[in-house]
Amino acid sequence: MASGTYVEDDFQRDTDYIEDRITRDGAGDREWPVEPNRYRLVAARACPWANRAIIVRRLLGLEDALGMGLCGPTHDERSWTFDLDPGGVDPVLGIERLREAYLARFPDYPKGITVPAVVDVPTGRVVTNDFAQMTLDLSTEWTAHHRDGAPDLYPEPLRDEIDEVNAWVYADVNNGVYRCGFAGKQASYERSYRRLFGALDRLEKRLTDRRFLVGDTITEADVRLFTTLVRFDAVYHGHFKANRNKLSEMPALWGYARDLFQTPGFGDTVDFAQIKAHYYVVHKDINPTGIVPAGPDLAGWLTPHHREQLGGRPFGEGTAPSAPPADELVPQEGRAA
Numbered sequence: 001m002a003s004g005t006y007v008e009d010d011f012q013r014d015t016d017y018i019e020d021r022i023t024r025d026g027a028g029d030r031e032w033p034v035e036p037n038r039y040r041l042v043a044a045r046a047c048p049w050a051n052r053a054i055i056v057r058r059l060l061g062l063e064d065a066l067g068m069g070l071c072g073p074t075h076d077e078r079s080w081t082f083d084l085d086p087g088g089v090d091p092v093l094g095i096e097r098l099r100e101a102y103l104a105r106f107p108d109y110p111k112g113i114t115v116p117a118v119v120d121v122p123t124g125r126v127v128t129n130d131f132a133q134m135t136l137d138l139s140t141e142w143t144a145h146h147r148d149g150a151p152d153l154y155p156e157p158l159r160d161e162i163d164e165v166n167a168w169v170y171a172d173v174n175n176g177v178y179r180c181g182f183a184g185k186q187a188s189y190e191r192s193y194r195r196l197f198g199a200l201d202r203l204e205k206r207l208t209d210r211r212f213l214v215g216d217t218i219t220e221a222d223v224r225l226f227t228t229l230v231r232f233d234a235v236y237h238g239h240f241k242a243n244r245n246k247l248s249e250m251p252a253l254w255g256y257a258r259d260l261f262q263t264p265g266f267g268d269t270v271d272f273a274q275i276k277a278h279y280y281v282v283h284k285d286i287n288p289t290g291i292v293p294a295g296p297d298l299a300g301w302l303t304p305h306h307r308e309q310l311g312g313r314p315f316g317e318g319t320a321p322s323a324p325p326a327d328e329l330v331p332q333e334g335r336a337a
Helices: 048-060 099-105 130-142 156-174 176-181 184-205 220-236 249-262 270-281
Strands: 039-043 069-070 117-120 123-130
Touching: 039 048, 048 220, 069 130, 099 123, 099 220, 130 220, 156 176, 156 184, 156 220, 176 184, 176 220, 184 249, 220 249, 220 270
Parallel strands: 039 069
Antiparallel strands: 039 117, 117 123
16 A cells, blocks of 8 residues: 555455464464563554554553553554654664564565554564454453453453444444545445444434443443544544534434543543544545644533433443553643543
């Protein structure tokens, strides 16, 4: 993919990821056992897929077991870079570009360099970039290192329903906004537009009388939907032409999104400045000037949502995470105010 070239006649996401898993017993074709401080999660606050992993890591309290490197919001065709770190080098991996970890394991790696990725610190080699499985494994395989009071984001009795919801939310919403934004033909854009807003209408109805997507606590399903919703008005509505209406004009979804945003572990991972910089600067074939919009006004994210009236307990029998570590705080310019 050339720098700034994303539009296709009919956008289809490449879902062929590195499928290795880190498991408690290291089972599988390759042995990647869960070990505290062996691996590093490389993410970017700008990316919705990476934002999921940041949220799950924080909700589960894995900060002391799984370090995190953060890439800056913009990149070129070669790779995400560690330009936020002093000297532009990740302090643990000692690399300037995430691409170096991919090539350390696959010298001829032919595909895009994506976040989130987990890197084996001793060897400097990428382990996996399979973002969907990654967060499920953080919930189910890393339990020995969860904080006291960590929520169960993938409860066994609800897994079938969570999986079913995740499947259509991914196809029609998470990826649906990209099909709108990267569509190179009017017909493919309009098909994607109708499909996206049909799914949002379905979610609006579902969330009118229930606080969370599945069950009465936060689950993996809520994490996956949230990272799209929190970007909707800031980038998808205008930049991706997903403009039938704004999120803030859909009462149930807007209340739901604010409820999650104000829950520890969600909004405190969101950097709106980085989100806007990523989409409006990197996608040069959509926004050739590179101008980043000044809006929208973010104050609404902190207004009362009253969703607690629907019942449910965000963390179930567990508790909210404590404040983020000082070195993982979102800079003031990126926060809702």
